[in-house]
Structures are given as C-alpha cells and as structure tokens.
Amino acid sequence: MGKGxxxxxxxxxxxxxxxxxxxxxxxxxxVETKIDISTKVNPK
Known part of the structure; x- marks a missing residue:
C-alpha cells in the first residue's frame, strides 16, 4: 500500500x-458567467 x-x-x-x-x-x-450583463433591464 503506497506509491506503487x-x-x-x-x-x-x-x-x-x-x-x-x-x-x-x-x-x-x-462571476462573469453567473452575472450576464446583456440580460439586465435598462432603466429609462
């Protein structure tokens, strides 16, 4: 029982x-894959 x-x-x-x-x-x-910037709602 060992390396071999x-x-x-x-x-x-x-x-x-x-x-x-x-x-x-x-x-x-x-973190970049969890938070997808393109799906955020843009405020008016």
Whole structure:
C-alpha cells in the first residue's frame, strides 16, 4: 500500500491519474458567467 499501488490515493497521485479514490475537481463557475450583463433591464 503506497506509491506503487494503483488503488490508493497516493498511488493515483504518483501516477498522475484519476479514479474513485481521487476524483477530478470540477471547475467552479466564474462571476462573469453567473452575472450576464446583456440580460439586465435598462432603466429609462
């Protein structure tokens, strides 16, 4: 159980792969995509 083990988190980090033990971190939405300027109502 260590760097050479395919099924452990440390082994996944060593190999640079992802799986059940080390899932990929999803990117968060940026502020620009959440607030769409073009859809705002223009005041008269």
């Amino acid at each position: 083990d395919k099924k452990t988190k440390r082994g996944k980090i060593n190999r640079g792969t992802f799986g059940v033990r080390r899932p990929r971190v999803k990117k968060k939405l940026s």
